[in-house]
Amino acid sequence: MTSAFSWLYSDVVKDHFTNPRNVFSPDEDFKADAEGMTGNVKCGDQMLFMLKVEDDVIKDVRWKTYGCASAIASTSMLSDVIKGMTIRDAYNIKPEDIATRLGGLPDNKIHCSVLGDKALRAAIDNYLEKTGRAGAFRNEGAKIVCTCLNISDRDIEEAVKQGARDWEGLQERTKIGTVCGGCRKEAEELLHDYVHIFGD
Amino acid sequence: MDKRTVYMDYNATTPLRAEVKEAMKADLDVYANASSMHELGRLARARVEEARADVASIIGAGSDDVIFTSGGSESNNTVFATMFHRGRRGGRTGVVTTKIEHPCVLNAARWLEDEGFPVRFLDVDNTGRVDMDQLARALGPDTLLVSVMAANNEIGTIQDMEAIGALAKKAGAYFHTDATQAVGKIPVDVDRWQADYLTLSCHKLYGPKGVGGLFIRKGAPIEPLIRGGHQEHGHRAGTYNNPGILGFGLAARLAKSELDDYEAKTRALRNRLRDGLLSAIPKIRINGHPDFVLPNTLNVSFPGAEGEAILLYMDLAGIEVSTGSACASGSLDPSHVLLATGLGPELAHGSIRFSLGRDSTEDDVDYVLGHLPGIIARLRAMSTVDA
Numbered sequence: 162m163t164s165a166f167s168w169l170y171s172d173v174v175k176d177h178f179t180n181p182r183n184v185f186s187p188d189e190d191f192k193a194d195a196e197g198m199t200g201n202v203k204c205g206d207q208m209l210f211m212l213k214v215e216d217d218v219i220k221d222v223r224w225k226t227y228g229c230a231s232a233i234a235s236t237s238m239l240s241d242v243i244k245g246m247t248i249r250d251a252y253n254i255k256p257e258d259i260a261t262r263l264g265g266l267p268d269n270k271i272h273c274s275v276l277g278d279k280a281l282r283a284a285i286d287n288y289l290e291k292t293g294r295a296g297a298f299r300n301e302g303a304k305i306v307c308t309c310l311n312i313s314d315r316d317i318e319e320a321v322k323q324g325a326r327d328w329e330g331l332q333e334r335t336k337i338g339t340v341c342g343g344c345r346k347e348a349e350e351l352l353h354d355y356v357h358i359f360g361d
Numbered sequence: 362m363d364k365r366t367v368y369m370d371y372n373a374t375t376p377l378r379a380e381v382k383e384a385m386k387a388d389l390d391v392y393a394n395a396s397s398m399h400e401l402g403r404l405a406r407a408r409v410e411e412a413r414a415d416v417a418s419i420i421g422a423g424s425d426d427v428i429f430t431s432g433g434s435e436s437n438n439t440v441f442a443t444m445f446h447r448g449r450r451g452g453r454t455g456v457v458t459t460k461i462e463h464p465c466v467l468n469a470a471r472w473l474e475d476e477g478f479p480v481r482f483l484d485v486d487n488t489g490r491v492d493m494d495q496l497a498r499a500l501g502p503d504t505l506l507v508s509v510m511a512a513n514n515e516i517g518t519i520q521d522m523e524a525i526g527a528l529a530k531k532a533g534a535y536f537h538t539d540a541t542q543a544v545g546k547i548p549v550d551v552d553r554w555q556a557d558y559l560t561l562s563c564h565k566l567y568g569p570k571g572v573g574g575l576f577i578r579k580g581a582p583i584e585p586l587i588r589g590g591h592q593e594h595g596h597r598a599g600t601y602n603n604p605g606i607l608g609f610g611l612a613a614r615l616a617k618s619e620l621d622d623y624e625a626k627t628r629a630l631r632n633r634l635r636d637g638l639l640s641a642i643p644k645i646r647i648n649g650h651p652d653f654v655l656p657n658t659l660n661v662s663f664p665g666a667e668g669e670a671i672l673l674y675m676d677l678a679g680i681e682v683s684t685g686s687a688c689a690s691g692s693l694d695p696s697h698v699l700l701a702t703g704l705g706p707e708l709a710h711g712s713i714r715f716s717l718g719r720d721s722t723e724d725d726v727d728y729v730l731g732h733l734p735g736i737i738a739r740l741r742a743m744s745t746v747d748a
Contacts, residue, residue, distance in 0.1 A: 169673075175677075178670075178673065179674075179677065181743065184742075184743045185743070186742070187742070198745065202706070202707045202710075202745075202746050203705075203706040203707065205667060205686060205687045205688055205695065205706070205710040206667065206688075207745045207746065208745065209745045225743055225744060225745045226743060226744065226745060227665070227666075227667055227707075227744045227745045227746040228667055228670065228688075229667050229669035229670050229673075229686065229688035230669060230670050230673045231688075232667075232670075233670060233743070270688075273688070
C-alpha cells in the first residue's frame with residue numbers, strides 16, 4: 162500500500178495529509194494577530210493562514226484550506242516550519258523549500274504548494290499593516306496581477322531577472338495565469354516591459 | 362472496521378471475469394493467423410466470426426455490420442476520420458455533437474473544426490440531457506454527422522436515443538453514438554436508435570482491454586483509420602487479435618444474457634449507496650438525471666470538500682473511486698461534463714463518481730457508508746468554504 166501511495170506522493174506527504182499539523186479548529190480559542198487568505202474556490206483551492214506574533218517572531222499558527230492532498234500536506238509542513246521564525250524569514254520561504262522537505266511533489270502539484278506560501282505572505286502583510294509597516298518586505302505599490310495566486314508585478318520583475326523571457330518561462334517560475342488565466346494580457350505587457358529593461 | 366479494498370470505479374474499467382479469462386487462456390494456443398487459408402487459420406477465423414456474432418447480438422446488429430478495433434477511442438476516431446474524407450469530397454460538412462462527450466469524441470470533433478468543418482457542441486440541461494429543441498435547430502441540409510453518446514461516463518445520464526436518432530435521420534445526417542458506457546448496462550438496439558455507427562468497448566464489459574468494436578450500418582461510408590491488409594473487409598487493417606476478440610465475444614454474450622440481473626442488482630446497490638449518503642452526510646448533491654441514468658452510476662458533490670482530497674482519503678481506506686476535480690485530472694479545469702450541466706466550479710471540484718459493478722456487494726456499499734461521512738466531516742472542518 163505504501164508503495165502504491167508513494168507512486169503519487171511521498172511518505173512525508175502522506176503523513177502530513179493524514180495527520181495535518183496546526184489545522185484551525187473552530188472549538189479552540191485561537192486569537193490571531195494577523196490573517197491572510199489566498200486562492201479561489203472556483204479554481205479548486207483556497208487557503209487561510211492565522212498567525213500569533215510576538216516581537217516579530219511567529220509564536221503560533223493555524224490554517225484552513227479547501228484544497229487537495231498536496232495543498233493540505235504542503236501547508237501543514239509550512240505551518241510547522243515557520244513556528245519560531247521571524248516574520249521576515251517566514252516571508253522569504255520559497256515553495257520549493259517546502260516541496261523539498263515533503264520529499265518532492267508531482268510537477269502538476271507544485272501549484273498547490275505555492276498557495277500556502279502565498280497565504281502565509283498575505284498573513285504577514287496583514288500583520289505588517291496592522292503594526293504600521295505596510296509593505297515593509299515588499300516594494301511599496303506592488304500590484305497584484307494574478308489574483309488567483311496573488312502574484313504581483315514585483316514577482317514578474319523578479320522572474321524576468323532570473324531569466325524568464327516568454328510567457329512559458331514566466332509561468333514556469335511563478336505559475337502565473339495557471340488558474341483562471343484572466344491576467345494573461347496584463348502580465349504579458351509587464352513581461353514585455355521587464356524583458357526590455359532586464360533582457361540580454 | 363477492517364481495512365478492505367472496495368472497487369467502485371467500474372465505469373473506468375472492469376475486472377476480467379473468470380470465464381472470459383479462462384477462455385482467453387485457452388485461445389492463446391490457437392496461434393494461427395485468422396487470415397490464413399489453411400486449416401489452423403480457418404479454425405482461428407471461425408472463432409473470430411463466432412465472437413463477432415456475439416458482439417453484434419448485444420446491440421441488435423447483424424454480424425456483418427460490426428468490425429473489431431483496438432477500443433472505443435479508435436472506433437470513435439474512425440467515424441470522425443470517415444466524415445473528414447466524406448466532407449472533403451463535397452456535399453455536407455456540418456457536425457453536431459454535445460459538450461459532454463468523452464474526450465476522444467470532443468477532440469476528434471475539434472480536429473474537424475480545425476479542418477474547417479462547422480461543428481456545433483450542444484448544451485445539456487442540469488440533468489445532463491441534450492436540449493432537444495437546440496438539437497432540432499442545429500440540424501439542417503448541411504448536417505453530415507450527429508454524434509451523441511448514449512450514456513455519460515461521469516454522471517450516467519442516458520439520452521433519448523430514439524428521438525435523437527429520428528431527428529438526425531429526418532435531417533438526412535449520419536447518426537453515430539458512443540455507446541461505450543451503455544452496452545452491457547442498458548438495452549442497446551441500433552435499429553430502434555436508427556444508428557449508422559455505434560461504438561463499443563470490451564473492457565467495460567468484464568472483458569480484456571485493447572479490444573473494441575464499431576457497428577457500421579450497410580450503406581454508410583467507412584474509411585479505414587489503419588490502412589493495410591484486407592482484414593475487416595478492408596475497413597481496419599492488422600492481424601486479428603484472436604484472444605482479445607474471443608474474450609470480447611464471450612464477455613458480450615454473458616453480458617447480454619445477464620442484463621436484467623445486472624440492472625436490478627446494480628440499481629439496488631446504487632440506490633442503497635445514494636440513500637445512505639443522503640441520510641448520513643448533510644448538504645450533498647446528486648448529479649445527473651434521477652431516472653434516465655445508468656443503474657450502476659452515482660455522481661455526488663460534497664460542498665466544502667475538495668474531490669482529490671476526498672478521493673485520496675477514500676483510497677487510504679481502500680475505496681477506489683473517481684473525481685471530477687481539476688486536481689486529479691492534470692488539467693486546471695474541473696469536469697467538463699459537470700460544468701456543462703451548469704454545476705458551479707466548486708461543486709464540480711468536490712464531486713465523486715461511484716460506479717458499481719457485477720461484483721459489488723451490500724458489504725461494499727456499507728463499508729463506504731461507514732467511512733465516507735467521517736472523511737467529509739474532517740475535510741469540511743478544515744475547509745475555508747462552508748458546506
